[in-house]
Amino acid sequence: MCGRYYVDDETAREIEKIVRQLDRKLLIKGEIYPGQKASVIARDAGEAVLRQMDWGYPAPQNKGLVINARSESALQKRMFSESVMNRRCVIPARRFYEWDKDKNKIAFQPEGKTGMFFAGFWKRFSEEDHFIILTTDANASVRPVHNRMPLILDEERSRAWLEDEKRYEQLLGLQPDTLLEKEGFMQESLPF
Structure with missing residues (x-):
């Protein structure tokens, strides 16, 4: 599961290298929560473009949001399959x-x-x-904390995810080998 992520200035600069026609006011920074608008890279008329979208699909019977989908079963789920086949995106993040x-x-x-x-x-x-963010089994970096993690793609695989109509299914089975540093934060106490 991925319940929150973060975008900072350095990450934004990296995104600018990939998305040439970046409209700066579209780039949303800071900690991104489910239900908020966020910047994602999607295809439009054959080009990668940065767009604002809300994080999460409305759940059936209006019971909250669905924010993640398991990569290994997304194509078998009626709620997700058509979107995975036809409307893929990549979500840039710092952490x-x-x-x-x-x-x-x-x-x-x-x-x-x-x-x-x-x-x-x-x-x-x-x-x-x-x-929605796709998740996969946690790799060795994340496993001691949680059994799931986002499906992380490098730059080349991100392009293939967006553009390659034959390769996206193969990428759904990818086990991210990205080494991740971890830093602990104390959970904020909520006022309710």
Whole structure:
């Protein structure tokens, strides 16, 4: 599961290198929560473009949001399959967060890099575009904290995820080998 992630200035600069016609006011920075607008890279008329979308699909019977989908079963789920086949996106991030068994918030970011890309897909609901982050089994860096993690793609695989109609299924089975540094944060106490 991926329940929160972060974009900083360095990550934004990396995104600018990839998305040439970047409209700066579209880039949303800071900690991104489910339900918020975020910057994602999607295809439009054959070009990679940066767009704002809401994180999460409305859940059936209006029971919250669906924010993640398992990469290994997304094509078999009626709610996701058409979007995975036709509307893939990548979500740029500096880090993502998981909570350990003691409810401590742990940040994970790639070692020696300024950012990463998560595989995702999107769909239009009520005149707004919404995206979901694909998750996979945790790699050795994340496994001590959580059993799932975002499906992380490098730059070449991100392009293939967006553009290659034959290779995207192969990428769904990818086990990210990205080494991730972790840093612990104490969970904020909520006022309710």
